[in-house]
Amino acid sequence: MPNITTFEEGWDLMQKGINKLKNILEGFPEPFTTEEYTLLYTNIYNMCTQTPPYDYSEALYEKYKETFDDYIKSTNWLSISNTKPQLFAYSHGPIIRILLNMEGQVLPSLQEKKDELLLRELLKRWSNHKLMTCWLSKFFRYLDRYYTPKQRLPSLEETGFLSFYHLVGDEIPLKCYTTVYDGIHRQVMDAILAMIDRKCAGEPIDETLVNGALSFYSEIGECTRKNDPKHFAETMMKENVANCNMSRLQIS
Numbered sequence: 001m002p003n004i005t006t007f008e009e010g011w012d013l014m015q016k017g018i019n020k021l022k023n024i025l026e027g028f029p030e031p032f033t034t035e036e037y038t039l040l041y042t043n044i045y046n047m048c049t050q051t052p053p054y055d056y057s058e059a060l061y062e063k064y065k066e067t068f069d070d071y072i073k074s075t076n077w078l079s080i081s082n083t084k085p086q087l088f089a090y091s092h093g094p095i096i097r098i099l100l101n102m103e104g105q106v107l108p109s110l111q112e113k114k115d116e117l118l119l120r121e122l123l124k125r126w127s128n129h130k131l132m133t134c135w136l137s138k139f140f141r142y143l144d145r146y147y148t149p150k151q152r153l154p155s156l157e158e159t160g161f162l163s164f165y166h167l168v169g170d171e172i173p174l175k176c177y178t179t180v181y182d183g184i185h186r187q188v189m190d191a192i193l194a195m196i197d198r199k200c201a202g203e204p205i206d207e208t209l210v211n212g213a214l215s216f217y218s219e220i221g222e223c224t225r226k227n228d229p230k231h232f233a234e235t236m237m238k239e240n241v242a243n244c245n246m247s248r249l250q251i252s
Contacts, residue, residue, distance in 0.1 A: 007056050010047045011063060014040065017139060018067055025132060040139045048142050057147040064140050064156065068163035071132075115191040116206065119213045122188055126164065126216055130223075133160030161223035185232070188213060 017040045023030055047056045137144075137156035144156050154162060192213055195205045217233035220226075 004050060004054050005043070005046050006054075007047070007059055010043055010056065011060075013043050014060075014063075014139070018136070021132070021135060022071065025128060037139075041142070044140050045142045048147065057143060058151075060140065061143055061147060061153065061159075064136065064143070065159055065163065067136065068133075068160055072129075072163060114187075115194055116209065118187060118191050119195075119209055123209075123212050123216060126220070129160070129164045133157055136160060158224065161220065165220055165224045165226070165229075188216075189233070 017032075017036065020030060020032065020036075024032075044060065047054075047060060049055070134157070137160060140156055147153070148155055153159075192210055195210055199205045199207075214233055217229040221229040
């Protein structure tokens with residue numbers, strides 16, 4: 001009888017890898033080795049190809065989603081390091097080097113920011129979340145070969161992006177600009193409009209920052225296959241920016 005990896009054994013190994021990835025994102029210089037990366041991928045492969053009832057594909061997919069949800073909602077603040085972390089990944093031979101600089105967790109950080117600081121923080125968190133999605137999906141990518149297509153589930157990358165969409169921004173109803181709702185989106189748009197008001201009053205603003213924040217709505221919509229984020233931003237702009245010369249501001 002071949003060796004069977006229990007779910008507890010296999011997930012314990014993945015949790016160690018996930019914790020290491022989080023440490024890298026939070027500024028601790030502890031790069032993955034080729035062996036560690038290969039071990040994590042192979043572990044997922046083994047857990048997905050064992051004979052039932054030891055095929056843990058469904059449980060691993062759920063754990064993958066929980067990993068993102070728990071990370072975004074976490075209130076566990078760690079010391080901020082001035083050292084830029086290095087994350088190494090290995091695919092088909094070449095070394096891909098990514099530099100990340102992530103300070104703390106997502107939701108607590110965004111909730112403490114206002115106006116321009118909020119916009120800068122949101123864009124930084126979104127950029128880091130994309131990187132986290134990229135590398136976690138590489139660890140678990142065997143799930144996308146058979147499990148997610150067969151079950152007609154979102155891919156690993158789309159699942160990672162949806163976690164940011166749901167937990168940071170909340171669901172955006174198609175006509176949410178006429179309703180009151182909680183979450184970061186209202187604060188972000190208020191910050192954008194406040195900066196536009198300053199521009200209309202003749203004050204200089206960082207238009208690149210505003211453009212980046214507006215582009216976020218388009219990008220997260222594309223990543224999650226949802227139209228409402230871009231629709232929301234476009235509607236808010238049309239209703240609140242009518243007579244101001246903001247020719248360089250656009251939702252790409």
